[in-house]
Amino acid sequence: MTTLEFSYSLNKLTKSLKPFALKLTRDVDDANDLLQDTMVKAFTNKDKFTDGTNLKAWLYTIMKNTFITNYQRMVRRGTFVDTSDNLHFLNSGAVIIENDAYGDFAMNDITRAIANLESVYKDPFMMHFRGFKYHEIADKLQIPIGTVKNRIHIARKLLKDQLSIYQTRN
Incomplete structure (x- = not known):
């Protein structure tokens, strides 16, 4: 498949991928970003696509894996690891203990x-x-x-x- 044919096929499948992106992200803007990331990854890795296989299934797999990777990255970014010697940050006043x-x-x-x-x-x-x-x-x-x-x-x-x-x- 030539680059032009591949690009045309990607463009045709964009509309069918959008509902899946919305289902994953539950947000229109995030779905559009996920769709764009999927298309960029698919186009940059077009040499890994085998002619005669299901392009739509390949794109769904890329989208799902991209979503999972982004989600894991977001969770890791929100996780705080206290590396101080005396656990100063864990023992700071950010934690509130109530005594009734x-x-x-x-x-x-x-x-x-x-x-x-x-x-x-x-x-x-x-x-x-x-x-x-x-x-x-x-x-x-x-x-x-x-x-x-x-x-x-x-x-x-x-x-x-x-x-x-x-x-x-x-």
């Missing part, structure tokens, strides 16, 4: 905030928190179900206001 102190402070604040609620709001709220249904709370406290819902809503609002320091910002 924050959770303990939060739990203490939540418990205190609930304890500070008036019993009118605290009792229905705690019953609901423990799994009672609205109608069960209403029967137990002998108040209308609408009042139960209202008091639980008010308790939540009061707790939310008192514990606003723990509100996460998006």
Whole structure:
């Protein structure tokens, strides 16, 4: 096969290779780069292609191997090996160890905030928190179900206001 015929065959198969590149990379720009790398490798190694064999399968193999090589290179680039004598980089402050102190402070604040609620709001709220249904709370406290819902809503609002320091910002 002459260089011109080989180039023409590569050009014809480009459209059928693009979906495979997209499947591998899951990104349009990366797929285009992979396709271009595949075509460059195929053209530079055209002397290794045997006439009469399946050119499309050869190109798919080149593309798959190129993708794997690029992926492995990317993983190696992201891996850090600490070669210092005393492992200084591994023992640096980049690693965060949590000791649950924050959770303990939060739990203490939540418990205190609930304890500070008036019993009118605290009792229905705690019953609901423990799994009672609205109608069960209403029967137990002998108040209308609408009042139960209202008091639980008010308790939540009061707790939310008192514990606003723990509100996460998006």
